[in-house]
Amino acid sequence: MAGTRLGLSIDGNVVTGVSLISRPATICYELLGCSPSEGKFTSLRFSWLKANFEHLPSTANEWEVMQAARAYIMHLIGGVLMPDANGSMVHLMYLPLLSNLHNTCLYSWGFAVLAMLYRELCQATDPSAMDIGGCPILLQSLALYQMPFLASISHQSYIFPLVNR
Template identity: 80%
Template sequence: MSCGECTVTLEDVALQFRLPIDGNAVTGVSSISKPATLCYELLGRSPSEGKFTSLRFLWLKDNFEYLPSTANEWEVMQAIQAYIMHLIGGVLTPDANDSTIYLMYLPLLSNLHNTRSYSWGSAILAILYCELCQTTDPSAMDIGGYLILL
């Protein structure tokens, strides 16, 4: 730019990280009516029986760090979905406030064959821009988002 500034573009995301930028939007429902049921269906266990909107990374680690040698195909798929949730929340869309991953991403993993059809590049760029906006608040102490793009 002529003023000496630049910005991260969607093309940058696609070229640098090979994340898809075309396809279905990465959106989730803001309120999952039965989060424990969703967790049992896709992960085989749930952190609680009540209402919750996120999973703690510590819970994912405690429950999926080690895969037993006797694991069947379904248990391997559950561990893969937990690992992908950790990647989404810990690498692609980290939150500056705590160490959790929003549960809204879990339904996107219900069919791993469709996971590549989502525009993950667009999602991480949008989250980064949102985090940059929130960081302009003088009381902000930290920033989240896929900061390697900066």
């Protein structure tokens, strides 16, 4: 339910990916048109995405627009919806899910974000935890709509029902 407040579907195909992609450079060339490296890597740095996709030329064809859209969506996934611990990279496992942009709406992105948020909240119960990862907007939405007592502001003075004067 909270996923729908962000416009993220909670119905549909499960968002999963192969955590180890055997030929990451090939996937990047096929879907983004370029690759940060020829070797093995599992994530894309936001600085690399920005350097390669920040400006779309006015002469861009449909394929180049789709490549830039994939890069932008990867940045949204890693920067807003499912950020990593240091907030500067996005896992490559999400890129194959963007191969057909028309089918991305068939995935349950909201459920994936909720699952990651749940994992982050569980890890935050560790007394040595310094912060919470995941999607803070979703956490705020969840608190506001599912636990309104956390966000309510009352302009009436509180009456203690067990105290009689």
